[in-house]
Amino acid sequence: QQQVKQSPQSLIVQKGGISIINCAYENTAFDYFPWYQQFPGKGPALLIAIRPDVSEKKEGRFTISFNKSAKQFSLHIMDSQPGDSATYFCAASRGRDDKIIFGKGTRLHILP
Amino acid sequence: EPEVTQTPSHQVTQMGQEVILRCVPISNHLYFYWYRQILGQKVEFLVSFYNNEISEKSEIFDDQFSVERPDGSNFTLKIRSTKLEDSAMYFCASSRLAGVGEQYFGPGTRLTVT
Numbered sequence: 001q002q003q004v005k006q007s008p009q010s011l012i013v014q015k016g017g018i019s020i021i022n023c024a025y026e027n028t029a030f031d032y033f034p035w036y037q038q039f040p041g042k043g044p045a046l047l048i049a050i051r052p053d054v055s056e057k058k059e060g061r062f063t064i065s066f067n068k069s070a071k072q073f074s075l076h077i078m079d080s081q082p083g084d085s086a087t088y089f090c091a092a093s094r095g096r097d098d099k100i101i102f103g104k105g106t107r108l109h110i111l112p
Numbered sequence: 113e114p115e116v117t118q119t120p121s122h123q124v125t126q127m128g129q130e131v132i133l134r135c136v137p138i139s140n141h142l143y144f145y146w147y148r149q150i151l152g153q154k155v156e157f158l159v160s161f162y163n164n165e166i167s168e169k170s171e172i173f174d175d176q177f178s179v180e181r182p183d184g185s186n187f188t189l190k191i192r193s194t195k196l197e198d199s200a201m202y203f204c205a206s207s208r209l210a211g212v213g214e215q216y217f218g219p220g221t222r223l224t225v226t
Binding site: 034036041042043044045046049089098099100101102103104105 | 116143145147153154155156157160167168170203205207210214215216217218219220
């Protein structure tokens with residue numbers, strides 16, 4: 001019940017295309033859903049996050065879509081660029097229990 | 113921009129030896145965390161720390177692990193007797209508020225146990 005399931009494991013997208021990564025969770029106590037971006041040799045960096053009281057959040061080319069009833073959320077990267085090539089982790093946490101539960105990650109490669 | 117720093121970047125140790133991984137969290141942050149990432153796998157929570165005591169620990173964080181904030185700036189993770197399976201990237205994170213989830217991660221220490 002503490003798991004966050006992420007797919008796909010890897011993704012190849014043409015430059016300018018839309019990258020979509022999906023996640024699902026079981027624990028309805030989760031109330032914060034961040035996405036982290038990780039480049040090789042670096043720590044995870046917070047990219048964008050959403051709370052379950054909204055269905056969508058957009059920051060630049062990055063959009064989170066959130067479906068509370070289905071317990072699913074996804075990251076969309078519009079106009080994908082080679083510099084977006086990285087590993088992306090979806091995650092979840094609870095308000096009073098602030099450890100972050102990470103998905104297994106998606107290795108994204110944007111073709112130039 | 114303030115950032116979390118970690119030293120060393122890479123530590124090689126022999127099985128059974130003690131290691132101390134060091135972190136300097138962002139200066140006005142109050143909550144501190146350690147996570148680890150075994151090569152190719154997901155990031156896993158180890159422990160959270162607030163007000164000089166452990167807030168929560170995972171089942172991974174057994175008696176071989178300990179954390180300490182020895183002064184106003186450093187936050188350390190000690191592994192008393194390392195095992196081969198402790199080989200991983202260890203990330204320190206900090207946040208200003210708990211329960212908000214906005215944790216900022218350091219670059220990690222790669223621990224290799226031989």
